Amino acid sequence: MTEKPLILVTNDDGINAPGIRTLIRIMNTFGEVVVVAPDSPQSGMGHAITLNSTLYAKQVYIDDGPQKEYSCSGTPADCVKLAIREILDKKPDLCVSGINHGSNSSINVIYSGTMSAAIEAGIEGIPAIGFSLLDYEWHANFENSIPFIKTITEKALKHNIPNDVVLNVNIPNISKEDIKGIKVCRQAKANWVEEFDKRKTPQGKDYYWLTGKFVNLDGGEDTDEWALEHHYVSVVPVQFDLTAHLHIKTLNTWNFK
């Protein structure tokens, strides 16, 4: 690549979140940056898209810098669609999403707006990476993530991410000196055990808050959970062909006609 790469930056915590502000600063050192991100937080939106209502997008000026920025009323997946079809003049060379405030490791990839934006870009044939820091706080310390995000972005631009794959990167919330390195992993088999907090409205109607405990059921040492617990940055190659190819044979033994 001789020209400066065109980099689309998005997230799910909203265009004002400290995580995306850090990611924009990093990406400005790699190429021409266009930001298209939700105007409000969209955590837990999964791969939602806006079918039954209208979408708005407008250019905004938040921080100094060479980047162009647009805030959008839709979901992370909507932002990527709108960027590609309406806002950008050409296909971006890379799409990065994040830095998410909180983990998107293991099963969280399914619920993650950050990763759905990256996956949406991947479906469109754009190399894409989602970055997440294991700290849910709004004022998390993103500084420790910077060298790892730089290394991974550099490698991705140099080697090319395989077709039909996007990268899910999670970064432990510890000082950069304590991070042991970057590990390529598989998604751990883990899930959430929900606990609904049942309450009553002032009018006496029952309602619930969704809360839960994260449970890792996977003893493997090749998983993202293992890597993160052992102070590594985890990189999982994620695919959007959800076919369980090995089980096509199993189902064929059911003898459908």
Add this chain to the structure above:
Amino acid sequence: MTEKPLILVTNDDGINAPGIRTLIRIMNTFGEVVVVAPDSPQSGMGHAITLNSTLYAKQVYIDDGPQKEYSCSGTPADCVKLAIREILDKKPDLCVSGINHGSNSSINVIYSGTMSAAIEAGIEGIPAIGFSLLDYEWHANFENSIPFIKTITEKALKHNIPNDVVLNVNIPNISKEDIKGIKVCRQAKANWVEEFDKRKTPQGKDYYWLTGKFVNLDGGEDTDEWALEHHYVSVVPVQFDLTAHLHIKTLNTWNFK
């Protein structure tokens, strides 16, 4: 299984949709049915969950029959979580989602609320199937689907769906006599080419409607798209481990430290 199986029924078109009403009637012939479904349409919600607002659920009476029904203010994935943790006394033997008004074949599985409900059940270790009819109309003719849904449910209860796999079933919108049979398939490589319909509000502000054309890029004869075009019901085994296992090796050649 000697006792009657406990079957959880949900969908993404809302508890009043004709598709779920048909599915409830079918499931009543197989076991004890509990319905927990959204109180309003949730199409395109992907795997969204409700983190930042409250959830309501209440028992409702819609059609005659032995089923118990609850409508819920959340997404399809919320409905499954709430059913398992709060509403049901024991883990269901099967979760069925649908019948969706419209296709969830190929890449649509990613955006589908119907399939996210099935996947949520799968994550919880519950055998699960999403059913969709290739007709977006509210008053679609679901009668032709009935024998195929019965066959697939029967086989699933008899043979057990493999662990960590859920079934994505799509049914062509033709008369049952014209359907050639049931085919186990892989997800076709296809995507949507969005076309945003840009308009102005009466106040002169730009806004967009998301529209698009579905494009099948996959010439394979083993895909769900091929099966549906050739008048077969398609069954795709879907997994929620999104790791692109084959590419762990590729990424390791990037020499991360």
